[in-house]
Amino acid sequence: MAIEIDNNEKKNRTFDIDKIRNDFPILKQLINGKPLVYFDNAATTQKPLSVINKIESYYKEINSNIHRGVHTLSQRATVEYEATREKVMRFINAENLSEIIFTKGTTDSINLVASSFGKKFVKEGDEIIVSQMEHHSNIVPWQMLCEEKNAHLKVIPINDSGELIIEEYEKLITEKTKLVSIVYVSNSLGTINPVKEIIKIAHSKNVPVLIDAAQAIQHFKIDVKELDCDFLCFSGHKVYGPTGIGVLYGKQALLESMPPYQGGGDMIRSVSFSKTVYNSLPAKFEAGTPNIEAGIALGTAFDYINSIGIENIFDYETDLFNYANEKILAIDKLIPIGTAKNKSGTISFILDGVHPHDIGTILDFDGVAIRTGHHCTQPVMERFNLPATARISFGLYNTKEEVDIAIKSIKKVFEVFI
Amino acid sequence: MAIEIDNNEKKNRTFDIDKIRNDFPILKQLINGKPLVYFDNAATTQKPLSVINKIESYYKEINSNIHRGVHTLSQRATVEYEATREKVMRFINAENLSEIIFTKGTTDSINLVASSFGKKFVKEGDEIIVSQMEHHSNIVPWQMLCEEKNAHLKVIPINDSGELIIEEYEKLITEKTKLVSIVYVSNSLGTINPVKEIIKIAHSKNVPVLIDAAQAIQHFKIDVKELDCDFLCFSGHKVYGPTGIGVLYGKQALLESMPPYQGGGDMIRSVSFSKTVYNSLPAKFEAGTPNIEAGIALGTAFDYINSIGIENIFDYETDLFNYANEKILAIDKLIPIGTAKNKSGTISFILDGVHPHDIGTILDFDGVAIRTGHHCTQPVMERFNLPATARISFGLYNTKEEVDIAIKSIKKVFEVFI
């Protein structure tokens, strides 16, 4: 069992940015002869050496299939894999291990819920509520479900700052609403949604809520009990862990009431052609050989975050974000997209007369990696009548100096295009 | 483009077992003070250093999200990830890149087909044919589909040697049959099924065939054009690659006719709340951030296999298998389970009066890792009226000396239990 450090002690640990940067080998890469300035963290984060080393030692020392083996390697691998489930449970303060389902990523998690919850609870004429700022992975699975079931997808609109219009949300909930599925932090606008309030409103009408925490889990403390969310999803690769692993948290009673998603090994108790009995949670939703390597390394990623303290990460990143936001928004002819009061992690913008794709190319010349495009949120682009934006998104290893380099590079864009 | 070496040249390359064993760092591990003898290859294979190094260098040098990035890292990662698709295409001789879908593994691949093909083509009263020797992952998805659609699952029986009874299969195919889904090599019996014949029979009645090649791809040459199979699945982790990645091959026209499986990023061309347009193949079936790391490293695993030559692997393993089969079957009071004429990779057995679980524990004392249990093939256990078997399964790095160690250890079981 992990030793609990009280919050004050956590706060008092210093945030040693030089040491942290040293933990990420890729930051020493040169891109076009310049040091990499990695500002594409919302797409995927870089990995600390401890995570990389864990994968290496896993394959060099204990690689084995898990759950069904009596031999030593299989036992070791099983123990390490299941240890991650416990780390995740503690990190988000879930009630028990049955509530932590390993998936391929956020997209897989949401599809699991859309399929399984949908099969059980969504009927013709029912309604699902999402928002206009959802990632495609929190839109398309519901569209597919609604098409199949003849149900309806309702959309909470956003205002010009990129904030949800809560009054409209309240009007959308009816007796037909079966689920509200909402992003915690928008990956294209940076908006932090008032999910606690959203959940309260839904619960007052007995509607469960799914929270897409893909852009939240890496930036601030999440407590599923305090939020009282019914489902919560995130991707390992956006929280300093490997690709190919994600988490679906669900309240136990809800998960128990849902039918399995995929069929295969591990998710069954017994199989025969006359009668197959499904396994209990969490195995019921984990068919087939899991991503063992990534599951184990995800635990190491959480160890890493815990060694710094998520509150310290939040404080550091908030300071960095405020610095960047002020300086970037001060750039002449730069138009920010998404100006919500509560923001985290992401600054989206366009430059007058320059296509974001060209901005991306020019910044890349200076080693600055940003993302340009619709960020898998085309309804947001439509809302602001844009084909694309340029997006700077932060990780715990970014610095103010890097922000300055990016700003210099953004100014260069005008030199080229005038 | 890879340089094509003609078959004769491939054959003439020597199979240098010492060098090969050196390529796998884990083989130097001691288990209970004894050198690891890894005979659990059907569960998962060990990884060559080149694969481990690839993962490491991926994270240290180019880690980035793919497909939508203009910056340097994203481009590099995209190129490497897509290079694996081409390697897989060549390895199984598919017609084009659209036919290679990346999944999480065999289980995910089969679930994809059961869900998507099922949605489109399977109606009430229709029939799906599997066999009695299928892995649970090729049973449960079809049971779930049949339950949902009120369709029927038909089962090809096996004889006492663990071979499919082809005459029974021929009787099972009717106008109601929508798909035949068959394992190429049984993971619990070792039987190599006559899949070419099975496919021919199905095609003569216009029924498509899925081949579960999870236990075949690593042992001998597979040519999807020659087999003329409609779908083929395998897992990366059983072919010397990482966990969390698998392949679904499908004939292009068939894949094109099928609806998408999961919804999310990458699998769409454009999303709006009024109309969402799905992407073309293979992206249509690949929602969300893929397992980039594992995708890239799977390519390295195929490079490794190609560097040895799959024909050479087949020759070496055949010789090893024959040696082991003869010597193991000669053990007094040992009863082999699965005595088909054509076998590959796996020897299952029981010892009179000793539970397989105890065999597993005793062998583990000597560093010999085998699997005991039902191997996710409970209908096979039922067929032979057994709770479990002990299974030895081979990889390209195993040796006759290792077989001798295992045999000595099996004999020790009797010492304990007499």
Next chain:
Amino acid sequence: MNLDLRELYQQVILDHNKNPRNFKILTNYNHFAEGYNPLCGDKIDIYVLIESNIIKDVSFVGNGCAISKSSASLMTTILKGKTEEEAKQIFENFHVMITGKLNEEKSLEELGKLAVFQGVKEFPARVKCASLAWHTFNAAVKNEKTVTTE
């Protein structure tokens, strides 16, 4: 033979494995449960007769590895005549022992014949084998139908 191996497979265990005691279906019982260990395919049915809080009779049938079979067999011999509370206490001590958390000589003594299972603590994969019968007995007493250890 390997020393550790002999520690796991003690003679008493091998004996109970070969000649399990109370290996039958009770004709007169008022509690019953099925236990599964999907890891190795173990399956054990437990039959119990309890009268005025006393375990009058207990038996088992099923199949499993040497550890689970002998553990079931020994359990039946020990529980007969005990009260429910005593049974609970014995299982607690037993569980503490096989998971390696026992540190007082005294409690080991208390465990009596069950001490032959102390080698199990070195084999995490086998703890479930050793405890399956006990979990199933508990389920039977609580009138739960099935139990799984995983």
Next chain:
Amino acid sequence: MNLDLRELYQQVILDHNKNPRNFKILTNYNHFAEGYNPLCGDKIDIYVLIESNIIKDVSFVGNGCAISKSSASLMTTILKGKTEEEAKQIFENFHVMITGKLNEEKSLEELGKLAVFQGVKEFPARVKCASLAWHTFNAAVKNEKTVTTE
């Protein structure tokens, strides 16, 4: 300014980006296609009027990055008056150039004004931008409605 950067964003390209030629919907056309580059959200509509195998008129509308827009603009100025076969040949040369497979000075000369795009070959991610208009033109001529480059 960075040298390589200037090689990609040549003055001609910037000029066509700012003042695209033939940026309109033809009132009289007999071929049309829509082109998408989902990578950057580029979307281009191409209108073509072909009479007796001669490209009488060609225009475009849409939005995209500087490379795709200027490529579309330059394409329209070059194709006017050419035969379908000549257009095909030009695109082939162009494609060879931007994918970095051109090795004869002669063909570069043949490409004339299009040579300003030779910097693109250093930017694999931008090849699709430069070729989008051409692919769309091809689709229009073949009477395919939409084309995507990915």
